Amino acid sequence: MTADCFAENLLKWYDQHGRHDLPWHHNRTAYRVWVSEIMLQQTQVATVIPYYQAFMVRFPDVQSLAEAPTDDVLSHWSGLGYYARARNLQKAARTVMEDFGGTFPAAQEELETLTGIGRSTAAAIVAQAYNKRAAILDGNVKRVLARYHAVPGWPGQASVQKQLWVHAEAHTPNERVRDYTQGIMDLGALVCTRTRPACEDCPLKKGCTAYARGEATLYPGSKPKKTKPEKTTWMVILEDRDGRILLERRPPSGIWGGLWSLPELDPAYGADELQDACERSLGVDCTEPELIDGFRHTFSHYHLHIQPARLNVTRQNTVKDDAHQKWLHRHEALALGLPAPIRTLLTSPEQVSLL
């Protein structure tokens, strides 16, 4: 334990002010902790909670997750984002069943071999589920440590991250690792916040270098700003006489991988070429295409200009697939992996159909 009582002060604060009643705090099995950690990657607690609850009802253990249809897993993830997490989650569940005899590995080293589990997530599972010593370094911890030690630079930079890992390891105590781990995340989320940190309420202010300098908000260093690339694409709204809209399954990797969306066409096509392109690449027979408004959707790394076009389909080779149909109806437009502006164009689940 370091002489400045970092962990002790943090634990004392955690007992009084920390979060002790989140859904994954109850019945803390490795499986439940694992699912929560994956959902919480780059995603805020408030967003995760309802997804976590529903997920646990449908997939209460590793076996049920491993045996489920992937569509079922994806649909429970739909709206949460970063869908590779869901695909990796199930892949890892199947690995646990096949290679680990259905028992979740308890060693950080072994956990890291499972896809979707990196160093920090493996450590979080070890600490949360088994109360075994392991250092985590998520966004909250990075912020706390960057301020406490006045570590300059942007944590996305490998050299900066490396220093933060050293500090994370050094502060992690041998006792009460579970509470410590939850506590330092809670501190980052509730006190040592990105903007307007509540330094006066912080149990670590005494040893905090940035606080001593009155420079808490200068840390961690901000991401170097780059001009976001702009991308343009076509999302085609194909509607038949019954008002049903065509969807297609997206490739397993890439944006909205494995989900259903409006057909996406090569942006190189001009508006005048859309009809031909649809008939050729989607195998449908369209009448006059009519361009709807284009709009822009912003992702974290680029601006996506989406140019939806409406086309009337005169002939539709509908392949009935009850399982998929049911899936779409149950989860409505949210399940489609569409950016919000397009969702509004889908009037009701009953109008959604597959080709």
Place this chain on the structure above:
DNA sequence: AATACGTGGCA
């Protein structure tokens, strides 16, 4: 090492 991967909240 740098980039791709979502969504919603907030200043």
Place this chain on the structure above:
DNA sequence: TTGCCAAGTAT
């Protein structure tokens, strides 16, 4: 309206 970013990992 726009930019930033939140319990990161895979490639």
